[in-house]
Each structure stands twice: as C-alpha cells, then as structure tokens.
Amino acid sequence: MNRGISGANLPALRSHNTALVLGLLRTATVGAGTGISRLELAERTGLTPQAVSKITARLRADGLVDEAGRGAPTGGKPRTLLRLARRARYAAGVHLDRDELTVVLADLAGGVVDARTLPLDLGRPAGEVLEAVAGLVRETVRATPGADGAVLGAGLACPGPLDHAAGVLHRVTGLPGWEGYPLRDALAERLGLPVVLDKDTNAAALAVLPTGEDAAAGAEPGPGAGDSFGYLHLGTGLGAGLVLDGALHRGARTGAGEFGHQAVAPDGPVCACGNRGCLEALCLAAVGRGDTAGAARLLGVGAANLVSLLDIDRVVLGGRTVLADPGLFAREVAAAMDPRTLRAAGRTVPVTVATAGRRVVAEGAALLALAPLFGQTAVGRPPVRVRGRTVTASRGDISG
Amino acid sequence: MNRGISGANLPALRSHNTALVLGLLRTATVGAGTGISRLELAERTGLTPQAVSKITARLRADGLVDEAGRGAPTGGKPRTLLRLARRARYAAGVHLDRDELTVVLADLAGGVVDARTLPLDLGRPAGEVLEAVAGLVRETVRATPGADGAVLGAGLACPGPLDHAAGVLHRVTGLPGWEGYPLRDALAERLGLPVVLDKDTNAAALAVLPTGEDAAAGAEPGPGAGDSFGYLHLGTGLGAGLVLDGALHRGARTGAGEFGHQAVAPDGPVCACGNRGCLEALCLAAVGRGDTAGAARLLGVGAANLVSLLDIDRVVLGGRTVLADPGLFAREVAAAMDPRTLRAAGRTVPVTVATAGRRVVAEGAALLALAPLFGQTAVGRPPVRVRGRTVTASRGDISG
DNA sequence: TGCACTTTGGCAACAGCGTTGCTTAAGTGG
DNA sequence: CCACTTAAGCAACGCTGTTGCCAAAGTGCA
Known part of the structure; x- marks a missing residue:
C-alpha cells in the first residue's frame, strides 16, 4: 500500500527536465550522431526554447555539454548543435559471469572507451573474486587518461537471482557460497564508488535500448509510448530482460x-x-x-x-x-x-x-551506472478543466 | 524512438501534486475510511505541510474535499481529518458484454451509487447498441439526485481486441460488424461526455487495484514500488489485466x-x-x-x-x-x-x-473515467550531486 | 481553575522554476 | 547592399513549493 514518496517540488522539477534534456542529448551523441539543436530539444521535450536555453547553459557551465557546429541552413540563423561532452564523465561496467570477468569503461554517452576480459572462476572465495573485479576496474580506469577522478560509478551485472534494490545475491545456481552476499556494498567500498547491482539479462536489455545505434528495423513503438521489447539470453541458462x-x-x-x-x-x-x-x-x-x-x-x-x-x-x-x-x-x-x-x-x-555481441552485458552494466543522469519519467500532463475549474490531471492509470 | 513530450512546467507540477493528494484522499475515503490529516498527507507525499495545506485549501474551495472530524488525541491540537466529497462528482462505468449491458454510476471515491443491467445482443447493429448504452447511462444518471450535471465522463469496457488510444474496436470474436468501429467517439458524442474505451480485463484489473477495500491478504508490494498483480478472467474466453x-x-x-x-x-x-x-x-x-x-x-x-x-x-x-x-x-x-x-x-x-463479483468490470470502467484525477506518477527524485555540482537525478532506468 | 506545554495549521515573505516579451546575433536571398 | 528570416539570450514576471513565524486548540499537571 505504501506508494512511496512522490511529491514533487521545484528541485525535482529541475532535475526531471535536466535529465530529459541529457537523455535526448545522449541519443543525439551516440554513434555518428552530429548533435541536436536547442530548438529541437524544445520540440521534443515540450519545454519552451528559453527553458531549454537555461538548462543547456547550466549543463555547459558544468562541462557536460559542448557545442558541435551548425545545423542545416534554414533561411535564417542556423541552429547551433549541442552534444554531450562524452569524456566529461565515465562509468565502469562489470560483467561477472561464471567463468569470466569483463570490465568496460564507458563515456557519458555510453560508448565503450576500453574493455578488458579475464578468466575468473566464480566458485572462488568472495574476497578473491572481489579483489579481481576491483583490480580490473582500477586497471581499466587508469588506462584511460583523464578518467581517474571522473568515474560516476560502476554497474555490476551477475547471473542468477539477486536483489537489485538491496544489492545482494540470492543463490547463484551451483555456487551456494554466494547466497545472501552483499556484493554491491562490498564492491562499492573497495572501489570508493557507487555501485549498482543487476541481473546480466537486465543489463543487456539496457544496452539494447535504442540510444541511437541499435533501434531494430521496423520496430515502431506505439504512439507516445517508449520502446518495449524483450531481450532473450540463451547461454548456460535462459533468461530475459524486459523493457x-x-x-x-x-x-x-x-x-x-x-x-x-x-x-x-x-x-x-x-x-x-x-x-x-x-x-x-x-x-x-x-x-x-x-x-x-x-x-x-x-x-x-x-x-x-x-x-x-x-x-x-x-x-x-x-x-x-x-x-x-x-x-x-x-x-x-x-x-x-x-x-x-x-x-x-x-x-x-x-x-x-544484439549487435554488441558478447560484450552486451558489460556495456549494459555501465549504462546502469549512467542511468540516474538520463531520466525519462514524465511529471504529468497539461491541466484538465473540470466543470470550469482547473483541477488536475496526471498520467495516472490511463495513458491515452 | 519518439519518447513523446514529457517536459514538466509549473502547471504540470501542480497537477501532479494535486493528483497525488487526491489519490491519497481517495484511499482514505473508500469503504469505512475516516479520512486523512494534512500532516499524514505531507508525510506520504514528501511535500511540506504548508504545501499540502495550500493544495487541500484549493480542493476544498472547489468542493472536492470536506473536513471530516478530528483525529486521535496526540497531546496537542488534534489533526483535522479530510476526505473526498464523494458526491461532488460522478463517473459512469459501462460494461458492454456479448449478451449483457451493465452500467454503474460511481462517486468520486469509486463507490457504486447505482447499477443497472440489461440483456443486450452485441450482434445487433451499432446504432441500436449505442442507443441502448446511452439510454441506460442517462437513465442511471437521472436516477441519482444531483448527479445530472456532475458526471466527469464514462468508461467503456468491451471484450476482444481494441485500441485504447484510438478508442476503436478491432475484431470482436464472432462479431465482424464491429471491426474498426470508433466506439469511443460515437458514445462520447451521444452522451456529450468524455469516454474512455478499454478491454474488460483491464477495467477489472483497475477495480482490483487496492483503493483501500481490496488489498489481498499477504500481498506486500516491494519497497517503494506500487502494487503488481495479474487479474485473470475466465468466462467465454480467457484474458488478463496486468497491473x-x-x-x-x-x-x-x-x-x-x-x-x-x-x-x-x-x-x-x-x-x-x-x-x-x-x-x-x-x-x-x-x-x-x-x-x-x-x-x-x-x-x-x-x-x-x-x-x-x-x-x-x-x-x-x-x-x-x-x-x-x-x-x-x-x-x-x-x-x-x-x-x-x-x-x-x-x-x-x-x-x-475479485470481491466485486460480476460487477467488477463495470466498476473498473467507472474508474477509467475517474483515473485522470488520481495520478500516481512521480516527477523524480531528490537531486544528485556529481563531482560537487548538483546536476540531476530522475527515476530513469534504474529504480533503486 | 489556571497555566505550561504540545501540536496543528494558516499568514507572509521568499527562492527558484519555466514563461513571456523583447532585443541582438547570424545567417539567406533578391 | 539590404530586407527578411530564424536562433538564442536578457529581463521582468507569475506561480510553485519552502521557510519563518504566530495564532488556534487541544492535553495534563499543579
């Protein structure tokens, strides 16, 4: 019954809109993206151009967004294109599989900057495994100039049942030693970074979410709604990530x-x-x-x-x-x-x-750590007039 | 790819918070609910008491909320309880089944005020069916004193595939005449009211959502998350409504x-x-x-x-x-x-x-029409600090 | 009965959000 | 070269929730 705390105030409003703009900037930055203009950001978000100008000005002051040339000529002043300053921040993505450890370092747009793989037996003692993970993450971060102090956090993707909210493993099939192990907090302490734990299939599904490069041909999300798909992973087991x-x-x-x-x-x-x-x-x-x-x-x-x-x-x-x-x-x-x-x-x-192939889980894990920056939840809809007075409206239960 | 327009401004913020407060007031009003105090509203929403006072003052001025006595003694001034003015507005719920038509009139809290059922062959011509539906809705509304000008809209629940967003039926199994029929708009025109069309199973699922009276024993939604369940409907067919x-x-x-x-x-x-x-x-x-x-x-x-x-x-x-x-x-x-x-x-x-028995679909249909008032979508989370500067945060992809 | 204490909830001033109206910048095309 | 078009910033503004304060309305002990 506890719906949680979801009242919104002005800082929340600002956060929401900033995240929305950052999310659109990301889709315009990944791959061969050339950027997106302030006016298009305004059209896509429903915000006024002036509001977008203020938001992007803050983001530029923070070093998260850069200007990236001019848009197509339109008969007037050409639009200035903006894009993420990809190398302003980084996130680590860890795929801890039964027999292998993969670590990627991703930039702000989710692009892979460096990737390393090591054989690793998940049946080894926890401390040993953790040391290997933390070591490979540190090594990967150090290998990228400028990344050292700019890593936002790490995403950690594992097989088997686990609790994302608590950051705890349940029972990894065949490996009873991990049952109930607080993997997230243990790694966070070793790395001195925030860590997000999730199932490998969920991480992979995140990597498949169209951030620009990967929208499947012919897949048309419904009107006004986001993409919906299932990522089916067939390896040593069979699982799915649902978006x-x-x-x-x-x-x-x-x-x-x-x-x-x-x-x-x-x-x-x-x-x-x-x-x-x-x-x-x-x-x-x-x-x-x-x-x-x-x-x-x-x-x-x-x-x-x-x-x-x-x-x-x-x-x-x-x-x-x-x-x-x-x-x-x-x-x-x-x-x-x-x-x-x-x-x-x-x-x-x-x-x-999935085009990312074997690295898809690690890439998705990095996106787990980046996700807090790029929100996509709506605050509501334009007000609705009830019997002459403006009362309220919201996304609520009905979506059309 | 089109994520839709989801930028938020101040009216949207206000709508969101108002809907949130109305939703909590509803759960405190249904059944034998005694009401909820301003301070508890503040705790549950995360808003400040002063913000809740302003919002509830507006709602009281609009006649949607009443004071309802005092709360338990606490050693100081007792809390004033508030609840929905149930009879301030109404919504009609229509269950148009293959062989039967059920109409309910629900008050603001979703409580059934009146209900009528008529045998009706869905195989009859569209005009005839529509006239029967509109007639029974009008009859039901007229039978309740004070309801005539206070009906917010009607929810219409039907079997078979249909398009909620467009308000159009697809193919009702065995009844080809309805294929592509714009049922929502046709009824809206006859009634002069907004109409929401949905599948019968979806309507029933809405009726089962705990608005206070119906939370299943032992069902504990996860931390911070809303209720999740499947409503399975076995009648002439087998379908489900997913919450x-x-x-x-x-x-x-x-x-x-x-x-x-x-x-x-x-x-x-x-x-x-x-x-x-x-x-x-x-x-x-x-x-x-x-x-x-x-x-x-x-x-x-x-x-x-x-x-x-x-x-x-x-x-x-x-x-x-x-x-x-x-x-x-x-x-x-x-x-x-x-x-x-x-x-x-x-x-x-x-x-x-489902405790509502055979009327569950019609009750849920009424809730479809009430839903825009009682939102439950969050705007975001408290800001997150990135490298010393407050950048952003949002519900985004990760939920913990 | 009276007074100290606790708690509720409104009033008023305020900070900060997006919006509006306007101005300046920077192009195109005759 | 100049009229025109479009982009984007400046300044004032309205409205949101917030903060600080105070009046109202109870309880409980002397």
Whole structure:
C-alpha cells in the first residue's frame, strides 16, 4: 500500500527536465550522431526554447555539454548543435559471469572507451573474486587518461537471482557460497564508488535500448509510448530482460524475466528447478543434442508468449549459444513466432540479435551506472478543466 | 524512438501534486475510511505541510474535499481529518458484454451509487447498441439526485481486441460488424461526455487495484514500488489485466494481457485463434467436459508463468466461470502455482477472487473515467550531486 | 481553575522554476 | 547592399513549493 514518496517540488522539477534534456542529448551523441539543436530539444521535450536555453547553459557551465557546429541552413540563423561532452564523465561496467570477468569503461554517452576480459572462476572465495573485479576496474580506469577522478560509478551485472534494490545475491545456481552476499556494498567500498547491482539479462536489455545505434528495423513503438521489447539470453541458462514503455521492468524482488522457467509442455522433462516442462530444459536439451534449429523454434514459442502477454514491439536475442549462429536463431525464432503473433495479435514482430555481441552485458552494466543522469519519467500532463475549474490531471492509470 | 513530450512546467507540477493528494484522499475515503490529516498527507507525499495545506485549501474551495472530524488525541491540537466529497462528482462505468449491458454510476471515491443491467445482443447493429448504452447511462444518471450535471465522463469496457488510444474496436470474436468501429467517439458524442474505451480485463484489473477495500491478504508490494498483480478472467474466453508497479500495462497497441493464447502444450488442440496448445483452448475444453478443477489447475500453470516473467505480487481471479465456484478456483489455482513459484521464485503467491463479483468490470470502467484525477506518477527524485555540482537525478532506468 | 506545554495549521515573505516579451546575433536571398 | 528570416539570450514576471513565524486548540499537571 505504501506508494512511496512522490511529491514533487521545484528541485525535482529541475532535475526531471535536466535529465530529459541529457537523455535526448545522449541519443543525439551516440554513434555518428552530429548533435541536436536547442530548438529541437524544445520540440521534443515540450519545454519552451528559453527553458531549454537555461538548462543547456547550466549543463555547459558544468562541462557536460559542448557545442558541435551548425545545423542545416534554414533561411535564417542556423541552429547551433549541442552534444554531450562524452569524456566529461565515465562509468565502469562489470560483467561477472561464471567463468569470466569483463570490465568496460564507458563515456557519458555510453560508448565503450576500453574493455578488458579475464578468466575468473566464480566458485572462488568472495574476497578473491572481489579483489579481481576491483583490480580490473582500477586497471581499466587508469588506462584511460583523464578518467581517474571522473568515474560516476560502476554497474555490476551477475547471473542468477539477486536483489537489485538491496544489492545482494540470492543463490547463484551451483555456487551456494554466494547466497545472501552483499556484493554491491562490498564492491562499492573497495572501489570508493557507487555501485549498482543487476541481473546480466537486465543489463543487456539496457544496452539494447535504442540510444541511437541499435533501434531494430521496423520496430515502431506505439504512439507516445517508449520502446518495449524483450531481450532473450540463451547461454548456460535462459533468461530475459524486459523493457516496457522504455523502462526496465524488474519486479519488486528483481524476479522478472525468468523466461526460461515458463511451462510450455505439461509432461516435459524435469528442469534443474525441479518442475516439469520448463522452456529452459527443453531448449538446452535441444542444444545438447545438436538441434540448434529446434532450440531456436522453442525459443520462438516462448517469445510468442511474451508478445501475447505484454504486447512488446520487438524481440532481441543474445547469449553465447545464440552468437554461435546468429542468423539461424534470428530466422528460426521469427519463423516460430510469426504464425502465433500473426493470428493472435495480427502482426509480425521483428527479431534481431544484439549487435554488441558478447560484450552486451558489460556495456549494459555501465549504462546502469549512467542511468540516474538520463531520466525519462514524465511529471504529468497539461491541466484538465473540470466543470470550469482547473483541477488536475496526471498520467495516472490511463495513458491515452 | 519518439519518447513523446514529457517536459514538466509549473502547471504540470501542480497537477501532479494535486493528483497525488487526491489519490491519497481517495484511499482514505473508500469503504469505512475516516479520512486523512494534512500532516499524514505531507508525510506520504514528501511535500511540506504548508504545501499540502495550500493544495487541500484549493480542493476544498472547489468542493472536492470536506473536513471530516478530528483525529486521535496526540497531546496537542488534534489533526483535522479530510476526505473526498464523494458526491461532488460522478463517473459512469459501462460494461458492454456479448449478451449483457451493465452500467454503474460511481462517486468520486469509486463507490457504486447505482447499477443497472440489461440483456443486450452485441450482434445487433451499432446504432441500436449505442442507443441502448446511452439510454441506460442517462437513465442511471437521472436516477441519482444531483448527479445530472456532475458526471466527469464514462468508461467503456468491451471484450476482444481494441485500441485504447484510438478508442476503436478491432475484431470482436464472432462479431465482424464491429471491426474498426470508433466506439469511443460515437458514445462520447451521444452522451456529450468524455469516454474512455478499454478491454474488460483491464477495467477489472483497475477495480482490483487496492483503493483501500481490496488489498489481498499477504500481498506486500516491494519497497517503494506500487502494487503488481495479474487479474485473470475466465468466462467465454480467457484474458488478463496486468497491473505493474501500480499502473495498468496495456502495451502500445492495447494488446497486453492475451493470457489465454500462451502456448503451454506443443501438441495441444487447435484453438479458435488457429494455433495449437493455447491455454484458453485447454482450459475451456476442461470446463466443457465438467473438469472444473482441471481447468483451475491449467489456469494455475499459466499464472505461474506470469509470476516467473513479471514477478507480480499476487493473482486475482474473476469471470463467470470462476464465480460459479470461487473457492475451488482459488484453491486449485494456488495448488498448481505453489510448486512452480516456490522452486523458481522461492515464494508463495497469494491467489484471491475479485470481491466485486460480476460487477467488477463495470466498476473498473467507472474508474477509467475517474483515473485522470488520481495520478500516481512521480516527477523524480531528490537531486544528485556529481563531482560537487548538483546536476540531476530522475527515476530513469534504474529504480533503486 | 489556571497555566505550561504540545501540536496543528494558516499568514507572509521568499527562492527558484519555466514563461513571456523583447532585443541582438547570424545567417539567406533578391 | 539590404530586407527578411530564424536562433538564442536578457529581463521582468507569475506561480510553485519552502521557510519563518504566530495564532488556534487541544492535553495534563499543579
């Protein structure tokens, strides 16, 4: 029942609008982006040009935003383009997998500046693992001139159930030693930086959110809404990261996205979780007997369920098994989905493979640490007049 | 890519906070609620007491809020309790089903003031159906003294695929005449009132959202987050309404909640949608052969999939078939879910049956029309300091 | 009964947000 | 070269929630 504290005051208003502008600047900065003008920022946010001028002036004074040349001629004074000062701040992204450690250093726009990978057995004692992580992060930061004092924080992505809010691991399958370990705070103390802990699949989903370079062909988010998709990760397990209306959906216990343990066959084989007919068990069995196409088609059935339940715009695939034959997976998953989504939802849902490949989780982890800067939540809507008096309006329950 | 316009200005800020206060007043008003004091409003919203005083003063001047006695003695001046002036405004809720029309008139707090039901064949021509709907709404409004000029709008809940944003029906299964019909605008014109169109399952889910009277036992939303649940409706079909973090999840095309067409058996019977193994086909077949408990257990398997994917807090059941034996359904669904959610998510998920019974959809439809008044979206969080300067913060992608 | 104390809640002045009206800057095109 | 167009900053402003203060309205002990 406790809805939390969500009253808004002027500093919150300012933060919200600043984050909104920064978010748009980021999408205009990533990849080969040339920047975005103040007026376009005003159009996209709904703020007045003057308000955008003030906000961008503050950001420029803080060194977070630079001018980047002129826009196309329009018959009058050309628009001045703005973009993020990419190297003004950095964030570290850590992918702590069962047998491997990957660390990336990302700039303000999320671009990877440096990346390092090390073999690492997650079964080793916690102190040892933490020292390896902290060491590789420090090494990566030191290798980039100017990054040393400018790292905003670190994102840490791990497999298995965990609690994002508390920063604590639950049970990493097969590795009982990590149960309940406060990984976030332990790393934060060693690094002297804020750390955000999340599931690997959630991190990967963040990396796939279109920050400019990666919007899937044909995927059109609905009117006024953010992007919605599922990132399906098939590696040593099968999980998903869900982005709904442009925001990661974790669930209250960081339990969302347990895609692999949906039941799709009443009398299927017994899964490692103890139940029958889990999609993960069927899928991995198919992979195990070399039937990659069969695994992909099973994945497609699960993906079709996801589309039916959540009305997402697109599906993105990743994980080692998928990356071993990306074309086949994209093709077979789509083939398995099409008849179901066409008949049930009347549309074809685009299926792609995450372009960042094996580094997608680490890149997403860095975005976890950058996320507080780039908000996207609305404060509300224009006031509504009720019986002649302006009373109120808000996004509330209804969205149209 | 178009994130929509979400910049916030002072009127938006005011609307947001006013809606927040109204929402808390509503939860304190429904049922046997005695009201809520200004100071508690301040604590719950995070606003200062003075800000709450100003907001409630405006609402009292508008006639939307009344004083309602004193709070418990605390050793000083007792708090003055406030509550919604329930009869200050009304909203109509329309449940247009295949064979029946139900209209309720709800007061500001969502309480049902009057309700009427009529047999109505949805296969009749559109004009005839609309006239019946408008007629029953008018009749219901006229029957309540003081309601005539005070109706904020009408919510209209229908079965089958439709577009909430456009207010247009897609194809109502078996009734091709309604395909593409702009039902919302047609009714709005006849009534001279704003109309909101939504799926019956979404409306029912709104009615189940705890506005005070209906919080399921044992359901604890996660820290800082809103309630999350799935409302599963088993009647002539099988569908769901999803509430995630306190907000209805519709999807960009109002397609979310197609719970019945998830595949749970690779070689199952052919469903009406043309695919094999849909949960709806299996479930309805079980009902058809009198195996109600079997249908309930199948429902439980689907519900467990929902919990795995979305990490929801609870499951609520409704629909004619469920209401024919509520106890059995609650028991068997829970029994089928428990082994799956215990092993996969480590918890038991409460299962209840919607208390509003057959009227739940119409009640929820009325809430659709009231929703714009009672927002629950946050503007952001307190500012975050980055390298010594206050830059920004927002809810953004990460929620902890 | 009276008085000290506690707590509520309004009044008034204020800081800071985006907005408005206007001016200046910097181009294009005849 | 000049009229015109468009971009973007300056200054004044309205309105938001906030702060400091004070009156109102209780409780509880002497």
